[in-house]
Amino acid sequence: MNTDEVLGIFREAGAVLEGHFILTSGLRSPVFLQKARVFMHADKTERLCRALAQKIRAAVPGKIDYVVGPAIGGLIPAYETSRHLGVPAIWVEREGGEFRLRRFEIARGSRVVIVEDIVTTGLSIRETIECLRELGTEVVAAACIIDRSAGKTDVGVPLIALAEYEVPAYPADRLPPELAAIPAIKPGSRNI
Ligand SMILES: O=P(O)(O)OC[C@H]1O[C@H](OP(=O)(O)OP(=O)(O)O)[C@H](O)[C@@H]1O
Ligand SMILES: O=C(O)c1cc(=O)[nH]c(=O)[nH]1
Numbered sequence: 435m436n437t438d439e440v441l442g443i444f445r446e447a448g449a450v451l452e453g454h455f456i457l458t459s460g461l462r463s464p465v466f467l468q469k470a471r472v473f474m475h476a477d478k479t480e481r482l483c484r485a486l487a488q489k490i491r492a493a494v495p496g497k498i499d500y501v502v503g504p505a506i507g508g509l510i511p512a513y514e515t516s517r518h519l520g521v522p523a524i525w526v527e528r529e530g531g532e533f534r535l536r537r538f539e540i541a542r543g544s545r546v547v548i549v550e551d552i553v554t555t556g557l558s559i560r561e562t563i564e565c566l567r568e569l570g571t572e573v574v575a576a577a578c579i580i581d582r583s584a585g586k587t588d589v590g591v592p593l594i595a596l597a598e599y600e601v602p603a604y605p606a607d608r609l610p611p612e613l614a615a616i617p618a619i620k621p622g623s624r625n626i
């Protein structure tokens with residue numbers, strides 16, 4: 435599946451929003467990919483995640499013990515991708531602001547692949563890697579549906595993106611005037 439097809443699915447679902455958005459990194463952007471509007475459709479989610487699973491299989495040699503999704507955005511794509519990989523899906527979720535594996539036990543040395551929805555700065559994936567490494571697991575790769583950095587983000591492990599789509603993002607004190615003129619909203623779940 436190529437980038438146009440992935441973006442086509444997002445557009446068809448009404449998931450490409452325009453306005454003034456506060457991203458999880460604190461950056462501001464005129465575009466927000468509201469993945470929930472895609473993931474509400476099982477057929478669209480299946481198409482995307484089957485293709486992502488194929489890309490992961492081609493890129494990751496050896497066994498994968500678990501797929502790990504960072505909640506909330508990673509829950510559905512991690513689950514659906516794991517179904518196509520034939521391995522269990524678990525998740526990390528925030529407790530006191532930090533990602534924790536609250537509901538599962540995982541053996542030290544387990545080989546895991548993180549599956550995210552969207553990557554902008556890679557902050558959420560790096561936080562997930564930190565949590566998983568503290569548990570003694572081996573993070574063999576991370577994957578996402580759309581990489582908004584278009585390959586520029588370094589998360590410290592190979593990042594497998596189904597699509598790369600570069601979208602502008604600005605520090606809050608360096609907004610272009612047309613963005614500063616629009617009230618900002620924060621759609622994601624960090625700090626709520
Ligand atoms: O690469 P980054 O700069 O970390 O940005 C991408 C992250 O932002 C979103 O999560 P968010 O924390 O907004 O909450 P959500 O998972 O509930 O959507 C998205 O799900 C990714 O996890
Ligand atoms: O960077 C983010 O927080 C982010 C960007 C985006 O387009 N979609 C999303 O869910 N999160």
Ligand SMILES: [Mg+2]
Nearest residue numbers: 505506507508
């Ligand atoms: Mg998220």
